[in-house]
Amino acid sequence: MPPVVYSVCATLPGEELARAYIAWLTAGHPSHVDQVVAGGASEGTAWREVGVDGPPRVMARYVFPSREAFDRYVRDVAPVLRAEGMAKFGSQTGVFMERSVSEGIE
Numbered sequence: 001m002p003p004v005v006y007s008v009c010a011t012l013p014g015e016e017l018a019r020a021y022i023a024w025l026t027a028g029h030p031s032h033v034d035q036v037v038a039g040g041a042s043e044g045t046a047w048r049e050v051g052v053d054g055p056p057r058v059m060a061r062y063v064f065p066s067r068e069a070f071d072r073y074v075r076d077v078a079p080v081l082r083a084e085g086m087a088k089f090g091s092q093t094g095v096f097m098e099r100s101v102s103e104g105i106e
Helices: 015-026 032-038 066-075 078-089
Strands: 006-010 043-048 057-064 096-101
Touching: 006 015, 006 032, 006 043, 006 066, 015 032, 015 043, 015 078, 032 043, 032 057, 066 078
Parallel strands: none
Antiparallel strands: 006 057, 006 096, 043 057
16 A cells, blocks of 8 residues: 655745744644644655745645555544644635645555
8 A cells, every 4th residue: 555645835925924834833742743643644744945936835744654544634633633723824814725645656
C-alpha cells in the first residue's frame, strides 16, 4: 500500500499573519503539526515559499503510511483541527487555503 502525502498551502495577506500562522503550525505543545502526526501521519513538516513575489505562502506537508491511515485521520481527527484553524485563519482573515492529496507510485 503506497503512502499518502497531504499538503495544506496557505496564502496569507501579510507578514504579521504569516508569522502568527507559522507559530500556530510549529510552536506549542502540541503544535498543529504535532497533532496531525499524533492523528496518524508518520511525519509532518512546515515550509515557507521563498524567492517569489506576492503574498507569503506557507505549506504544511504530512506523510501518512497508507490511504487507510489518511482516511481515518480525515474522519476522526481532521474536523476538530480544521475547525480550530478556520477559527484562527479562515477566510474572514484573508487567508486562502489549498489542500492536495497525493499517493505514492509503486
